[in-house]
Amino acid sequence: DAGVTQSPTHLIKTRGQQVTLRCSPISGHKSVSWYQQVLGQGPQFIFQYYEKEERGRGNFPDRFSARQFPNYSSELNVNALLLGDSALYLCASSYAGKNTEAFFGQGTRLTVV
Amino acid sequence: AQRVTQPEKLLSVFKGAPVELKCNYSYSGSPELFWYVQYSRQRLQLLLRHISRESIKGFTADLNKGETSFHLKKPFAQEEDSAMYYCARVEGAQKLVFGQGTRLTINP
Numbered sequence: 001d002a003g004v005t006q007s008p009t010h011l012i013k014t015r016g017q018q019v020t021l022r023c024s025p026i027s028g029h030k031s032v033s034w035y036q037q038v039l040g041q042g043p044q045f046i047f048q049y050y051e052k053e054e055r056g057r058g059n060f061p062d063r064f065s066a067r068q069f070p071n072y073s074s075e076l077n078v079n080a081l082l083l084g085d086s087a088l089y090l091c092a093s094s095y096a097g098k099n100t101e102a103f104f105g106q107g108t109r110l111t112v113v
Numbered sequence: 114a115q116r117v118t119q120p121e122k123l124l125s126v127f128k129g130a131p132v133e134l135k136c137n138y139s140y141s142g143s144p145e146l147f148w149y150v151q152y153s154r155q156r157l158q159l160l161l162r163h164i165s166r167e168s169i170k171g172f173t174a175d176l177n178k179g180e181t182s183f184h185l186k187k188p189f190a191q192e193e194d195s196a197m198y199y200c201a202r203v204e205g206a207q208k209l210v211f212g213q214g215t216r217l218t219i220n221p
Contacts, residue, residue: 042211
């Protein structure tokens, strides 16, 4: 099993542009969560999706959106990029429910210039 | 909002010495707490969770509700323990709230 895979691994965008990040969960996992990790900080929760429905949203502006597809893969979209959006974006998948381990991908390093 | 605090950004100890990474959480009933670790060039991975009460790679962590702490301990540090360590708790269904992390360096 390849584990949680994210693409691309690195990305450079200009302020005001839009970006789409992709995540493929571990086979059989139905829950996907997205986290933003700014340099020197711990990961911060953005979204959780389970069975293609949004189940949780962190304190992020509406410029951030996400969706989950029938095959449980997920996309994170960020519009009108700001310099402050530069960060490592992590995707985590888990089987279902509480007390299940979250498995993280390697992340997508987004740089906004 | 629930908070997780790791007071030390950096911790350096010698090989063979005891290690304690501190974690405090904001009080809220019965928390579900975890320690995650990130070794160099590897992805974030679960080290241990308090409900399992197990020892992983020689590490243990005890939940102290009176002090709202979940410190990570190892009696004898090894060089391969050098990594970034994050304490986290579950909020709601599966949202993880992370501390800022502690970079542990084990000196030979």
